Amino acid sequence: xxxxxxxxxxxxERALHLLDAVVTAGSISLGDAAKSLDLPTSTALRxxxxxxxxxxxxxxxxxxxxxxxxxxxxxxxxxREGPAAHLTTAxxxxxxxxxxxxxxxxYLAVRERSRAVYIATAESTRAIRHVGWVGRTVPLKGxxxxxxxxxxxxxxxxxxxGSVEPDVAAAVAPVIGPDGTVIAxxxxxxxxxxxxxxxxxxxxxxxxxxxxxxSHDLRGPK
Amino acid sequence: xxxxxxxxxxxxERALHLLDAVVTAGSISLGDAAKSLDLPTSTALRxxxxxxxxxxxxxxxxxxxxxxxxxxxxxxxxxREGPAAHLTTAxxxxxxxxxxxxxxxxYLAVRERSRAVYIATAESTRAIRHVGWVGRTVPLKGxxxxxxxxxxxxxxxxxxxGSVEPDVAAAVAPVIGPDGTVIAxxxxxxxxxxxxxxxxxxxxxxxxxxxxxxSHDLRGPK
DNA sequence: TATTCTCTTTCACCTAGTGAAATCACTATG
DNA sequence: CATAGTGATTTCACTAGGTGAAAGAGAATA
Numbered sequence: 001x002x003x004x005x006x007x008x009x010x011x012x013e014r015a016l017h018l019l020d021a022v023v024t025a026g027s028i029s030l031g032d033a034a035k036s037l038d039l040p041t042s043t044a045l046r047x048x049x050x051x052x053x054x055x056x057x058x059x060x061x062x063x064x065x066x067x068x069x070x071x072x073x074x075x076x077x078x079x080r081e082g083p084a085a086h087l088t089t090a091x092x093x094x095x096x097x098x099x100x101x102x103x104x105x106x107y108l109a110v111r112e113r114s115r116a117v118y119i120a121t122a123e124s125t126r127a128i129r130h131v132g133w134v135g136r137t138v139p140l141k142g143x144x145x146x147x148x149x150x151x152x153x154x155x156x157x158x159x160x161x162g163s164v165e166p167d168v169a170a171a172v173a174p175v176i177g178p179d180g181t182v183i184a185x186x187x188x189x190x191x192x193x194x195x196x197x198x199x200x201x202x203x204x205x206x207x208x209x210x211x212x213x214x215s216h217d218l219r220g221p222k
Numbered sequence: 223x224x225x226x227x228x229x230x231x232x233x234x235e236r237a238l239h240l241l242d243a244v245v246t247a248g249s250i251s252l253g254d255a256a257k258s259l260d261l262p263t264s265t266a267l268r269x270x271x272x273x274x275x276x277x278x279x280x281x282x283x284x285x286x287x288x289x290x291x292x293x294x295x296x297x298x299x300x301x302r303e304g305p306a307a308h309l310t311t312a313x314x315x316x317x318x319x320x321x322x323x324x325x326x327x328x329y330l331a332v333r334e335r336s337r338a339v340y341i342a343t344a345e346s347t348r349a350i351r352h353v354g355w356v357g358r359t360v361p362l363k364g365x366x367x368x369x370x371x372x373x374x375x376x377x378x379x380x381x382x383x384g385s386v387e388p389d390v391a392a393a394v395a396p397v398i399g400p401d402g403t404v405i406a407x408x409x410x411x412x413x414x415x416x417x418x419x420x421x422x423x424x425x426x427x428x429x430x431x432x433x434x435x436x437s438h439d440l441r442g443p444k
Numbered sequence: 445t446a447t448t449c450t451c452t453t454t455c456a457c458c459t460a461g462t463g464a465a466a467t468c469a470c471t472a473t474g
Numbered sequence: 475c476a477t478a479g480t481g482a483t484t485t486c487a488c489t490a491g492g493t494g495a496a497a498g499a500g501a502a503t504a
Binding site: 008009011012013014015016019020023024026027046047050051053054055056058061066067068069070071072073074075076077078079080081082083084110111112113117119134135137179 | 230231233234235236237238241242245246248249268269272273275276277278280283288289290291292293294295296297298299300301302303304305306332333334335339341356357359401
């Protein structure tokens with residue numbers, strides 16, 4: 001085993017990354033998949049075929065790879081059972097209330113390595129609103145969610161750095177798990193034109209309150 | 223490489239199965255995970271740690287493994303983009319209509335190796351109804367969905383074999399993809415007390431019609 | 445303190461995975 | 475209808491990478 005990979009397993013890691021590439025692309029050819037991981041096609045093909053063999057991937061008549069039923073099963077299971085489901089279920093009512101109170105879209109985000117993933121949402125009902133970020137990731141560095149998830153900066157700051165997309169402003173607050181650490185973040189995202197100074201107080205308070213009551217729910221589930 | 227694994231990759235397969243075990247269990251200890259795959263704990267631990275390192279798994283303070291943010295991200299992405307999303311999105315209105323017309327729960331299922339996975343549903347509104355099978359699998363052999371997905375038997379037969387659960391009756395019809403093959407099945411599941419001879423005709427017709435119009439939608443999407 | 449449990453680390457062995465190159469299967473292009 | 479070009483597939487000799495028995499470290503129970 002060489003230097004940096006003392007605790008990993010190359011082929012497994014490659015297979016997983018290939019799976020990631022396919023899921024992210026939706027549908028991808030052998031060549032493109034191999035290229036995206038900088039692998040020889042023969043190696044990529046072996047892995048992709050293995051994944052297909054186990055049902056994690058499907059392959060259409062043109063040789064394109066896409067997600068298969070096994071992965072779908074795992075995806076569905078992981079989202080309706082397990083700790084993640086518990087978290088999103090617990091968060092749902094708070095997100096709904098928050099979206100209603102602020103008139104903007106509310107999101108729940110967790111940390112993934114050096115990024116934040118949005119895993120649940122309650123959408124604003126307004127015509128112009130923030131939508132479709134569920135499943136999406138943003139960097140931890142330079143974002144309000146990132147700062148909150150890493151424990152930096154005060155909670156619920158209203159920011160408009162435009163770091164990810166222009167004209168998007170955010171108010172974020174940390175969700176504290178039973179063990180006292182930050183396990184997620186609740187954020188309200190909307191157009192910076194609406195989330196300006198005049199609305200700061202109400203939005204900030206609402207987000208903080210939502211995050212706090214969710215944290216409370218998680219501490220004493222019953 | 224020994225005999226039977228000429229096109230596979232052992233460590234990758236093991237990692238994937240470990241991931242499967244964790245997702246299925248929701249939360250599992252090293253020992254149990256290793257036992258479920260019949261692996262030495264040292265080998266299982268190495269894989270699990272690698273998975274954790276990449277964010278596919280999380281580990282709580284008691285050493286229990288559960289799904290991590292990376293997997294969650296992939297799960298969410300695969301369900302809202304890609305071919306699977308296309309299929310379930312296209313199926314949604316048909317399932318809704320079917321559930322309303324029959325008063326029973328309607329499901330969409332696809333094949334996963336030698337099993338069928340339910341990937342979408344529209345629930346019956348009745349008090350006694352069939353619920354919660356999304357993400358669940360049943361064997362292809364001896365079930366109505368199975369027969370339909372493999373192309374055996376006439377479509378839309380109403381069966382009450384009780385092969386999976388007693389008192390559950392099903393009416394199933396095949397969904398035909400653009401390439402002319404069976405790519406999914408639509409089924410209506412309900413208590414056998416309600417899905418009896420007297421209701422056979424209406425339910426059968428409704429299921430067939432739903433499957434056919436979904437197949438039609440898939441052929442000429444626009 | 446001894447005993448038993450589960451998790452973790454180590455390391456010598458050798459099989460399982462690798463990837464360059466050859467081959468095959470298409471399909472644009474002259 | 476050759477001909478070159480593109481991308482998928484197969485082969486195979488090499489050895490890096492993965493394996494798992496065994497020993498070590500805690501933690502829990504008696």
